Amino acid sequence: MKISRMSFDVLKLPAQNKALHCYLLMSVWILLLIVGVYYKFLEPSRRLPEPASTTELFQSLTLDVKTKRIFKICNFPDEMGEGDEGSLRSNKWLLKGVMILIRHGDRGPLQHVKKISSINCGTEESDILNSYKTYLHNLTVFGKLSWVGPGPFHGFPILPAHTRHCNLGQLTMKGVSQLLKLGSLLKRNYKYVWPKLEKLNDTEILVYSTRYRRTFQSALAFLYGFIPKDSLSKLGIYESQSMSFCFKDCGCPVTDKLAKFVRDSISYQLKAHPAVALLTQQTGKALFSSGAEQGSLAGDPHAVRDALLTYVCHGSGLPCENSNNCVRRQNVAGVFAYTDWVNHQKWRNTFWKRMCLLKSYGLMRHLVQQMLHVVSDNGPYFTLYSGHDHTVEQLTTALGISNDPLLLRYAARVAFEVYQDNREPMSGAKAIYFRVLANGKDVTRQVAFCKNIATIGKVNLCKIEDIVRFLHDDYFTGVNATNYKDACAYKYD
Numbered sequence: 001m002k003i004s005r006m007s008f009d010v011l012k013l014p015a016q017n018k019a020l021h022c023y024l025l026m027s028v029w030i031l032l033l034i035v036g037v038y039y040k041f042l043e044p045s046r047r048l049p050e051p052a053s054t055t056e057l058f059q060s061l062t063l064d065v066k067t068k069r070i071f072k073i074c075n076f077p078d079e080m081g082e083g084d085e086g087s088l089r090s091n092k093w094l095l096k097g098v099m100i101l102i103r104h105g106d107r108g109p110l111q112h113v114k115k116i117s118s119i120n121c122g123t124e125e126s127d128i129l130n131s132y133k134t135y136l137h138n139l140t141v142f143g144k145l146s147w148v149g150p151g152p153f154h155g156f157p158i159l160p161a162h163t164r165h166c167n168l169g170q171l172t173m174k175g176v177s178q179l180l181k182l183g184s185l186l187k188r189n190y191k192y193v194w195p196k197l198e199k200l201n202d203t204e205i206l207v208y209s210t211r212y213r214r215t216f217q218s219a220l221a222f223l224y225g226f227i228p229k230d231s232l233s234k235l236g237i238y239e240s241q242s243m244s245f246c247f248k249d250c251g252c253p254v255t256d257k258l259a260k261f262v263r264d265s266i267s268y269q270l271k272a273h274p275a276v277a278l279l280t281q282q283t284g285k286a287l288f289s290s291g292a293e294q295g296s297l298a299g300d301p302h303a304v305r306d307a308l309l310t311y312v313c314h315g316s317g318l319p320c321e322n323s324n325n326c327v328r329r330q331n332v333a334g335v336f337a338y339t340d341w342v343n344h345q346k347w348r349n350t351f352w353k354r355m356c357l358l359k360s361y362g363l364m365r366h367l368v369q370q371m372l373h374v375v376s377d378n379g380p381y382f383t384l385y386s387g388h389d390h391t392v393e394q395l396t397t398a399l400g401i402s403n404d405p406l407l408l409r410y411a412a413r414v415a416f417e418v419y420q421d422n423r424e425p426m427s428g429a430k431a432i433y434f435r436v437l438a439n440g441k442d443v444t445r446q447v448a449f450c451k452n453i454a455t456i457g458k459v460n461l462c463k464i465e466d467i468v469r470f471l472h473d474d475y476f477t478g479v480n481a482t483n484y485k486d487a488c489a490y491k492y493d
């Protein structure tokens with residue numbers, strides 16, 4: 001069975017050994033943190049004095065080792081660097097096409113938070129940002145910045161409404177900068193190994209976005225950096241009605257049940273950690289601005305984490321509920337450590353794994369179809385999916401890629417590269433391979449169903465046969481079914 005095979009792989013493979021090692025370290029660290037939190041609450045008289053001013057706190061956050069890594073989630077544009085995409089430079093291997101899933105860039109909080117008008121969600125000016133703005137102004141009529149291309153997004157705003165202001169759930173200008181940077185970094189990587197990229201016309205490119213401004217605007221900014229400008233202005237952008245990009249395989253009732261099992265196990269874990277629950281509640285009370293949100297969301301560590309990012313990623317001081325309850329460094333560190341740990345536990349949860357397999361089935365099928373189109377030499381050669389953290393999380397889990405908090409950061413990416421093996425001439429369709437990269441790191445070896453891996457230097461390639469076989473024969477064995485319909489009708493009691 002898939003699930004047990006994978007847990008053995010964790011012990012076998014060197015890449016995953018590292019992940020396990022990291023996990024163990026993290027567990028110890030979380031334990032220490034939790035002990036620290038208990039200590040803080042149980043012995044208030046021994047608490048260290050806190051800095052009085054909240055704005056000082058941002059400086060200390062950037063200096064603190066525990067909180068420093070949290071900034072990686074923000075993915076600041078000037079810290080984004082080149083990944084290993086397109087790193088296979090050999091005339092024996094031909095890059096034929098690429099599929100990329102992105103998470104949208106930096107956005108405002110999903111809930112009303114305190115002091116939001118004083119937070120600066122803007123970005124530094126850069127050459128690419130300026131040329132992008134000029135391009136968009138040129139593209140549109142009478143300065144009305146809405147999409148003029150064909151398709152369901154016609155008339156959608158193409159840039160965030162404000163340059164500095166953080167709007168609820170909306171992409172920020174910092175988010176635009178991230179995607180521009182990402183697109184141009186990837187273009188630089190692919191330029192030499194994939195000359196076709198600079199000639200791709202609009203019919204050779206396929207783009208899907210969910211119907212949110214933040215994903216649509218992220219897709220545009222990414223494409224501006226990545227594809228020829230002429231093609232961008234003619235491009236049709238398609239809508240995915242689901243966050244999972246399920247295409248023809250949506251409607252799977254059992255996933256609701258599985259999601260409930262996962263939620264139950266998460267709230268059970270929180271009950272088992274009362275100190276964390278208390279810390280979360282206090283933090284949430286200081287963060288959320290309306291009474292309703294303070295009541296319903298303040299106790300949810302994931303909602304609190306998301307709201308914290310609004311402050312942490314925009315260099316803002318942390319808010320206070322009153323003079324006795326301010327959000328402190330240890331609140332941030334505690335909430336992040338705990339939610340990372342919960343995500344890691346979730347990743348080992350069988351129900352979660354099954355849910356991800358079922359939710360990602362449509363996208364997985366679509367990806368394989370795109371791979372086959374690329375191979376058949378009639379395109380499209382580049383497919384972009386502009387989605388959410390859920391999309392990335394579910395697809396990588398379904399593939400068996402180990403959980404990494406950075407997979408869920410703003411402007412995260414998962415790339416699939418399709419290669420033809422030219423080592424022996426006329427080797428045909430059997431000689432097609434693909435490679436998976438998560439945030440620029442080759443994770444092909446982690447993919448659960450890849451049995452035929454070719455290794456060239458640091459590059460790993462998986463036979464396309466493996467993913468085709470997985471999809472056709474083995475996909476539902478872990479859920480006790482042979483097809484999607486039966487798997488979705490499975491009764492758990």
Ligand SMILES: *[C@@H]1O[C@H](CO)[C@@H](O)[C@H](O)[C@H]1NC(C)=O
Nearest residue numbers: 131132134135136137138139
């Ligand atoms: C904008 O349009 C003008 C006039 O059509 C052109 O000269 C200029 O190069 C365009 N700029 C961009 C960035 O496309």
Ligand SMILES: *[C@@H]1O[C@H](CO)[C@@H](O)[C@H](O)[C@H]1NC(C)=O
Nearest residue numbers: 199200201202203204234379
């Ligand atoms: C796009 O490029 C392909 C290959 O170069 C060509 O066959 C096709 O006609 C082009 N399509 C358009 C609309 O220009």
Ligand SMILES: *[C@@H]1O[C@H](CO)[C@@H](O)[C@H](O)[C@H]1NC(C)=O
Nearest residue numbers: 350477478479480481490491
């Ligand atoms: C699959 O079915 C077998 C036999 O019907 C049963 O013993 C097993 O527990 C089922 N597995 C799951 C994951 O439901």
